[in-house]
Amino acid sequence: MNHTEELEKLVAGVEALMGEQVDHQDLPSLTGQLSRACNALQYQGKIMGYATYLFDKAKGSVVDKIKGEDLKLELLRLKLAGMLAVESAQYERAERVTKALPTYIDGLRSIISQLKTELKHIQ
Secondary structure, three states, X not given: OOHHHHHXXXXXXXXXXXXXXXXXXXXXXXXXXXXXXXXXXXXXXXXXXXXXXXXXXXHHHHHHHHOOOXXXXXXXXXXXXXXXXXXXXHHHHHHHHHHHHHHHHHHXXXXXXXXXXXXXXXX
């Protein structure tokens, strides 16, 4: 599996995890989801590493392709952005998912804490 495929697999896995429907009244379901989300944290470094590598590698390739072209700075910037659109989107998606996961985990912890408090009051 190449770096692009590995990045896609990791990012899609975290996105799928965060997209799962969880019964917010079912404590075992919530703690299981929290456990899976905490386990996914271990992949954040790998996700951003792959994303950075692929984006930087693409930048290098693009620079090699446009060497010698006489373009004004703004046109050069636009051309670079267009040639790097896929890699830029990959990077932004990876960055977004790695930033969202800790927030997702905090939300699950809050829900679990609230549910435990409610259960104590019922008993």
